[in-house]
Amino acid sequence: MDTLSLTLRQRKLLHILQSHENLITGSELASQLNATARTIRSDIAAINLELKPFNAKIDSIRSKGYFFTAENGDKIRELNRINTAFFTRDDRIRYLAFQLCLTDTPINVYDLEDEMFISHTTLENDIHTLKLLYMLKSPFINITNQHSMLSFEPDERKRRHILTSLIHRHWNYNSRENAIYENEYVSEEILDQMIDIVSQCLHKHRLRMEDTNIVWLNIACTIMYERLSSGYMLPQASPVSKPDASALAASNEILATMERLFSISIPPQEYDEIYLLISSAHILDPSKITLANTCRIFDASVLDMAAEYMELLQEFYHLDFSTDEDFYLTLLQYIRFILAPVHRFSTQENPSISKSHLITELELAWAFQSIALKHAGYYLNEEELLHLAYCISGALEFHFELHPEYKLSTVICCHEHMTVAWSIKRKLLGAYEKYLKVTALIPVNQAKNYDFSDTDLILLTVHKKISDETLGKIIEISPYISPNDIRKLEIYLQSQKVSFLYRNTGSVRSFFETAYWHEDYEFDNIFSAVETLGSEFVDKGIAGREYLSALLQRESLCSNAYCSGLLFQFAMTPAKQTQLSFTVLPRRMNWRNHKIRVIVTAAFTAADRTLVFKLKHFFYRLNKQCDITNAVYSKDELLQLLTAQPDAHI
Structure with missing residues (x-):
């Protein structure tokens, strides 16, 4: 039998390329797979050796990315699925x-x-x-x-x-199967029939569910069939209350169809289980929800949690979302969903990628934890927090529209004719008008005499130093705005567009100077590192024991590790003073698949809480600019790197 001798990472890489119609860059692949660009190149070379007998190949276009080509793509897709192997x-x-x-x-x-x-x-x-x-x-x-x-x-x-x-993970949403593994336990024929049965019943009863929950329902029904056929059933329990008429009708029809087609008897407790899956996961029709009818549609607990969260965001972060009706109604749907007895979010994307795009929003989402504990009795997990962060991200976009004063004052310095400078302005405003206010178009040679004191951003079409006061404000771009220019600009905007959250915090250089420093620590595991570094603040009277508990809880529920190099860990429990510690590890440490060389630990007073946004963006940008894992081995080297950063960044 034909096979592909590939590691799991290589199989994932091949699946990603097969699922993309457009080119995908090496850096994008590296981000999705928590690997380096060099590793991706090596993996592609190994994959191509395996694909050669099947007239298939991963090809590339210089400076644009990789793409997959094959005479028989379905054949490669089938070969890429593992039956029983222990590569990883x-x-x-x-x-x-x-x-x-x-x-x-x-x-x-x-x-x-x-x-x-x-x-x-x-x-x-x-x-x-x-x-x-x-x-x-x-x-x-x-x-x-x-x-x-x-x-x-x-x-x-x-x-x-x-x-x-196990079957749901790595599901191929372009097909009807797991992208990586063969279905060792369930019959593909039964699963295929269940997909059709569930789809028809949900459509008939006008129930909408997100893709990840439909797939889970399909697999759960198939697992039910396999387990009942083997003599295993759920234990008997008190009947479940079923107020959702549509979910009840759909679940009854799905299971009755299974009984008829597969000649099995399904006990009542199994009917209850499928009803809970459907009633918890189906989505309300947003076109039928208005501010006027929210009290009829949502439970009082949902309304109370939303109100408390909106008040919290306004009190601590001065974010007033009260005029954003669309956000409020979406927030209500989100809270209703997480309070349901059974709920799950999509986990297809690497969470580290989401975290790197939601640096600010994830902290605003974390603020919901106290409300979740108060009303639901538990804390949100990483998936739940990330989806709330996406919701916050959308709310911030609308917030920028309401507050043009937050726009970054931008000057374009162009060495080309004024028509080129004007073209750059139009292209940038077409994509980023919410964030940028272009105040001047000037020739490069006039830049030395221009007053940039009120300028937030300078876009320069040549490699040239203007003056010391402009350091940290300049992004070099090409006259035609390349994809690399867009990436540089988006990284800059990611931090600067939310700078209003920490605009009055001042420079953080003083905290670097008073930080604790360590160069001789080695840790057996992640939680040993968290406890040791957090305990230092407790032992020195800077924070209480609750700070350490919060630090450990944060790592357990939603780790601060999302890229290699420098890890920034913190807890928002108020401390007696704002304090940082820097730990340079003699040997890099594997922290949730990220190679960590430097650990920065932080505690904040209540007054300094918004400093966390500034520091998160600063350290993220530092990780992007420098290969800290392989370039920093001592306190002196790290201090030199920190000192070299422009004032505009810190």
């Missing part, structure tokens, strides 16, 4: 989870080592990761490892959740 830790953990879900008796760990050709230490590390994924997170299944025997607790609902999630 992900493969092994997936296999372990399947085996533990499908057996009633404990599994001998030595048999597993032989079966997967791995060492005892490797298996122990995999079991630890398995616990992090499913014991400390939903579905919170108990995992027992005693006397060399490994087992899941006999909870059918939790086991089904894991089985469903």
